[in-house]
Amino acid sequence: MRAAATTPFAILGMLRMAPKSGYALRRALADAAGQFWGESYGQIYPALRSLARRGWARRRTERSTGARRDGERAGRRVRHVYEITPKGEEALTRWLAEPPRIAPPRHELLLKIYLGDRDTVDAPAAWVRRLLLDETNRLRHVRRMKEALPRGTHAHRSLRHWLMALDFVDRQSEAAIAWCQRSMATLDLMQEAAARRRTAAQRRTPME
Amino acid sequence: MRAAATTPFAILGMLRMAPKSGYALRRALADAAGQFWGESYGQIYPALRSLARRGWARRRTERSTGARRDGERAGRRVRHVYEITPKGEEALTRWLAEPPRIAPPRHELLLKIYLGDRDTVDAPAAWVRRLLLDETNRLRHVRRMKEALPRGTHAHRSLRHWLMALDFVDRQSEAAIAWCQRSMATLDLMQEAAARRRTAAQRRTPME
DNA sequence: CCATACATGTAAAGGGTTACATGATTAA
DNA sequence: TTAATCATGTAACCCTTTACATGTATGG
Numbered sequence A, B: 001m002r003a004a005a006t007t008p009f010a011i012l013g014m015l016r017m018a019p020k021s022g023y024a025l026r027r028a029l030a031d032a033a034g035q036f037w038g039e040s041y042g043q044i045y046p047a048l049r050s051l052a053r054r055g056w057a058r059r060r061t062e063r064s065t066g067a068r069r070d071g072e073r074a075g076r077r078v079r080h081v082y083e084i085t086p087k088g089e090e091a092l093t094r095w096l097a098e099p100p101r102i103a104p105p106r107h108e109l110l111l112k113i114y115l116g117d118r119d120t121v122d123a124p125a126a127w128v129r130r131l132l133l134d135e136t137n138r139l140r141h142v143r144r145m146k147e148a149l150p151r152g153t154h155a156h157r158s159l160r161h162w163l164m165a166l167d168f169v170d171r172q173s174e175a176a177i178a179w180c181q182r183s184m185a186t187l188d189l190m191q192e193a194a195a196r197r198r199t200a201a202q203r204r205t206p207m208e
Numbered sequence C: 001c002c003a004t005a006c007a008t009g010t011a012a013a014g015g016g017t018t019a020c021a022t023g024a025t026t027a028a
Numbered sequence D: 001t002t003a004a005t006c007a008t009g010t011a012a013c014c015c016t017t018t019a020c021a022t023g024t025a026t027g028g
Helices: A007-017 A022-033 A041-054 A086-097 A108-115 A122-151 A159-204 B007-017 B022-033 B041-053 B086-097 B108-115 B122-151 B159-204
Strands: A057-063 A078-084 B057-063 B078-084
Touching (some): A007 A022, A007 A041, A022 A078, A041 A078, A078 A086, A086 B108, A108 A122, A159 B108, B007 B078, B041 B057
Antiparallel strands (some): B057 B078
16 A cells, blocks of 8 residues: 655644645744654645645635735735635544654765765764754754743644644754764764874875 | 765665675665665665666676575576675765755654644554654664674674764664653643543533 | 575656746835 | 745656565575
8 A cells, every 4th residue: 555645634734723825834834843844835835736626625815915016906916825624624634543654764964974984084073063053953943932832822722732742853852962962072083093094104105 | 956866875885895685785784774774675676777887886696506406506596796896986985975965854753743633642642652662672772783783793894983873873762762751641641631521521411 | 394584676656855937025 | 126035836857665576595
């Protein structure tokens, strides 16, 4: 049996909270779930149309009211707002009951570190430094979200779910940071060892 | 610019350690790097042929010597052993110097938890229990690997790289386990709350 | 003799990323 | 007026998974 796409259900899940346009959808998804689920426009727009075809979402076209240069009443800009249908809600509920698929691990940084040789550790060291930075920022971001959440003006319909997911990211991030710090020390040692080996080799076969 | 496939380089990296057949390759990859990099046969065989076409690997056909029923000298089973070429080594070195790509996060369990509603927490609870089991096993496995590594008969050419990668997995696993334990408690509370809500609703509109 | 591991592949189908393309609105 | 943000999409290309298909060698 072929694995069903999860993108349409991620979209349905967001639409269930409130109707949205494709653009707003991506923003909402990135803001709320971006730390554990990423989608690009290239998936969202086709998926929305396919949801509409399947009768799981309804499309409503709106016109902008905004600043007019000319004398027109309505704006020229169109916005396609999608809302979930009862059939869509059923499909979403069914999907939510199925066990999540676990993706095979794909960590290119670790692969490169594993496959790399001991004489070229400068590049890996830079990558780890970069990861440390990214994860530190991510952790700060997630912590801010967790704090802001309970006091937010429009409290989320299922706050505890969200906190639970964010907590996972928080812990993963913490672990990654600790690993980066330890690994940077190891890489430093390896760098020094490589330098010593180079010096020794040079002494044996001196330049010019 | 389109992202280059990483699969051929993962293969080249393994071939650089020693020539291997497709089957042996998958095993070696799964054994050594399976915790952070997974490949399936469906990718490996086509990738090997493409590597041979590009001149990055050479294919050698071997015949089995094994148990013979009939009178034949050589076995009937063919084995295609691939070895890396100098051109392949260059390509691998170039690839290893490039910064690793970071995949957009895709954690279906977290997405389902986030999108789920507060009255159906039984399924998520089961998934988290399952994850706890899996991660506990994974951690045990990784710890055993880390311990066995330095004392291994054929010590790996770059042991520290491997340990570093495994250490990442170790820490991620630990974090996941802690999260599972905490989340199971939360889900229990939510389950009870849902049960209370159901009872209250039943009291208002009693059955029969 | 039977189960398990060894061994090599193909084909279909779908998922997903990335680059390209275009324009409107709004705040500074 | 300029930059940023809002907004909607297409197309190509590639990766990847999954199912299918077939048979050998070996140990118990």
